[in-house]
Amino acid sequence: MPTENDPLDPEPGQAVYTPGILAVYNTAVLRISQPLAWGCPSRRILDLYDRHVSANHLDIGIGTGYFLNRCTYPVERPELTLLDMNPNSLRVAAGRLRRYSPATKQGNVLEPVDLPEESFGSVGMNCLMHCLPGEFTDKAAVFENVKPLMKPGAWLFGSTVLGALPDQNLLGKAILHSYNRKGIWSNYTDDLDGLNKALSQHFDVFDVTMVGKSALFRAQR
Numbered sequence: 001m002p003t004e005n006d007p008l009d010p011e012p013g014q015a016v017y018t019p020g021i022l023a024v025y026n027t028a029v030l031r032i033s034q035p036l037a038w039g040c041p042s043r044r045i046l047d048l049y050d051r052h053v054s055a056n057h058l059d060i061g062i063g064t065g066y067f068l069n070r071c072t073y074p075v076e077r078p079e080l081t082l083l084d085m086n087p088n089s090l091r092v093a094a095g096r097l098r099r100y101s102p103a104t105k106q107g108n109v110l111e112p113v114d115l116p117e118e119s120f121g122s123v124g125m126n127c128l129m130h131c132l133p134g135e136f137t138d139k140a141a142v143f144e145n146v147k148p149l150m151k152p153g154a155w156l157f158g159s160t161v162l163g164a165l166p167d168q169n170l171l172g173k174a175i176l177h178s179y180n181r182k183g184i185w186s187n188y189t190d191d192l193d194g195l196n197k198a199l200s201q202h203f204d205v206f207d208v209t210m211v212g213k214s215a216l217f218r219a220q221r
Helices: 011-015 019-036 042-052 066-070 087-096 141-149 170-182 192-200
Strands: 056-060 079-084 103-106 120-126 150-161 205-211 214-220
Touching (some): 019 066, 019 087, 019 170, 042 066, 042 120, 042 150, 066 087, 079 087, 087 103, 120 141, 141 150, 192 205, 192 214
Parallel strands (some): 056 120, 120 150
Antiparallel strands (some): 150 214, 205 214
16 A cells, blocks of 8 residues: 555546546647647547447546547447546546446556456556556556456557657646646656556557557557
8 A cells, every 4th residue: 555655656646636627627638738748639549449449348547538428339338337546537427428327436456456357348548557656667557457357358458648758849848847746647757668568568469559649559358
């Protein structure tokens, strides 16, 4: 368990998601910083969902439920489970997705997750990894904890901003400095090699595509 001032404490990365922040999240993050700071239009992330989301899907670090609300499911009534440390995010996303009656669970994905093993056909973790504390060697615990929840053949997919890349633009540099200083993000040392190594520890089949400064990744159990 994290202790006070523990650099691996995930609390700062999730506590920022107050009702006020969530009210402007879609505009500030998905329509402004995502394309302008990181060079990754949100439609590229939506395409990940459209290609890999299943009839029984687990989403981790859910934000506002933006992509789950817009993606195309393979069935009319998918079974959705939302996992997040922040109760505000769970409430907002569950409200947006109420037509699907999603299950919600509050928890820390850096620890083993109390959900049935081999129960999900897909797992999404969009904009999660850069909010987690530590290096990719620490963040790899996410893949270790999620893999047992995936059915054989299931896809895990998501995106993360890599901070250790050259030629960040002025907006990107400002956001990286501010968020890392406040502990909201911990990605100054996140690079492509570290992400690939973290994925390779737990998956034989995986790939990473760079879109601007964002890494779009997927891995199959």
